[in-house]
Amino acid sequence: MGKPTTKDLARAAGVSLATVDRVLNARAGVRQVTVDRVQKTIKEIGFVRDLAAANLARSKEYRLVFFLPDHDDEFLDLVRAAISEANMSMAYERISMSIIRVPSNDPHRIAMALDELSPKLVDGVAIMAPETPQVRDSIARLNSRGIAVVAFVSNQPTAENAYYVGINNKAAGRTVGQLMARFTGERQGAVLVLTETMQSRDSQERRLGFDYIMKKYAQRLHVRPSMESYGDPERTAKIVRTALESQPDVVGIYLMSHDIGETMQALEVQGVQQQVIIGHELTPHTRACLLDGRIDAVITQDVGHLVRSSIRVLRAKVAQLGTVASQERIRIEIILRENMPEIDG
Amino acid sequence: MGKPTTKDLARAAGVSLATVDRVLNARAGVRQVTVDRVQKTIKEIGFVRDLAAANLARSKEYRLVFFLPDHDDEFLDLVRAAISEANMSMAYERISMSIIRVPSNDPHRIAMALDELSPKLVDGVAIMAPETPQVRDSIARLNSRGIAVVAFVSNQPTAENAYYVGINNKAAGRTVGQLMARFTGERQGAVLVLTETMQSRDSQERRLGFDYIMKKYAQRLHVRPSMESYGDPERTAKIVRTALESQPDVVGIYLMSHDIGETMQALEVQGVQQQVIIGHELTPHTRACLLDGRIDAVITQDVGHLVRSSIRVLRAKVAQLGTVASQERIRIEIILRENMPEIDG
DNA sequence: ACATTTTTGAGGTACGCCCCTCATTTATTT
């Protein structure tokens, strides 16, 4: 015979179906003794409630929301694509998701938008936003309203109950460091670090990890202070030009941002050749760069996995289930030309 | 209102529930015209059959079997662990799996064991076995008996309808090649390739990819013919000793098998130091080697992902559903000390 | 136009669970 059902449970525990139901759904009106007895029986006979049937019965839907920055870059394009793909493929699991876009550098508006979410319309939120006190407080309020929260790509280490779905950025920085150390062989010279802004915790952690490894394994290289582009193409072009002109001995370049398109363009204008270039995120652009050798390696996180993992974790939180830790761990992937996954349809 | 149900479908198509049911479950007794009309309506109103409710109604269970080689190595340990983990976490999805172990180098017995599988007891099989005519024919018979099949880790390129869950081994070999080329810097000398057997297609493909890249990027290195250990510790020790003694200029070693424990031990006895060593599969042993620097890089495939992906593909085949291509693509992962994922519970 | 076959409709039961109502039993209080 198959898995035990509520009926089996009731019989085994010597109570009625109604009582089993009360216990399973934590409804009032059951003596503690009885509750304990049922719980004990649950363990004894190995009863597992059939989530699918339960969801069907209560015609439950998991309504999830992704909070994403409102600017456009290739990484966010991938995220959005992954979300809409997941939306298709998880429809039959009664999970639907929508996207809300908020200005990434206005913590106040992010917080306001989060505060507007009602538990009547939303069961869980995945938040990709810089870590600020306002956002942290909003997350606390979401929790107290009973809305599940995960931090998406950008960690919110000070926010409680916000499970982080993303890579360990310090380890990512260390990984880039190790590759840089290896790929530059025995060469000596300078290493440039370019990023959009060092304000974000992610960048700081990547830099930290990178420096740690460079100091440990590649003292022959001089790592320059991070140069910030602030997402401004002109500024990018200028700082890249200045840096390369004033330092003829650059042997490696670390592009730290999610979107490295502009910076790569500025570098190409300057005609980089020998330098080892390592960037983040596998996008159409970095793919092309890897293929023709303009970039040597890309450190990335599987965007589809990020999205699906967020969804699974949120669903588990809402349904008060457990998750498979190993499945939810986001890997720091090293992509070379040789192990680059094909594009999918 | 929510998703359309069969009732909505029936109304929209102007037929009865019974007819909708016949069409949905491909039962006979419906005119082609009517079938087409219903199908068209399905698309128009975006009807998606509720898999959970369907499974509930037919109290369907997906009984899957993993066919694994019966020898013991760390890689198979991981596979078995992943299967039992999946067994726990997918119970509520009505999926259960068991393991059948067969002698890996007896194609006849493998084929016999496969032929014994009855569609009454098994819905799908994941097969990890060397590619032989016997196995290929058995797979064909499985298909005709209506049992879904995937090739697990070892590809079965000549077997039709056996979706391959695993990495592209040629690309894996190329990746190792690229890393070997990079990590050896400008050094010159020999590169050893050690494997259990070159009989298997996987090994051949890895070697092919490896050679391709070495020829292209590292002509300074001389890649030696593959040395086969046949899983024999004594033989392993002997060939390793001979190789290292007769060639003092070895700068790199590629360990090609799934389980590299013995070979590593033999190498350590010889006291390797400067060589770049690259192996396959992230196991407790290779983890330790990466950590203390005995190995420089590991090329691996996420075992949990392999197992879950096989399960999803088999389930989709059985239920005649589609899969999300990007989710099922197994990545060739490059693991260095810095991006090594933590062990999970 | 008739008989025959094929298609279609109507309706019921089941799957495992949720959620509600009402009667009955058991414990608690006075």
Place this chain on the structure above:
DNA sequence: AAATAAATGAGGGGCGTACCTCAAAAATGT
């Protein structure tokens, strides 16, 4: 011991689908 409150049982309807039976309607052949 009686009155009140709390706990439990019994039962029904529903979620969206599968699968079965039987009757009615439509298409087919002669």
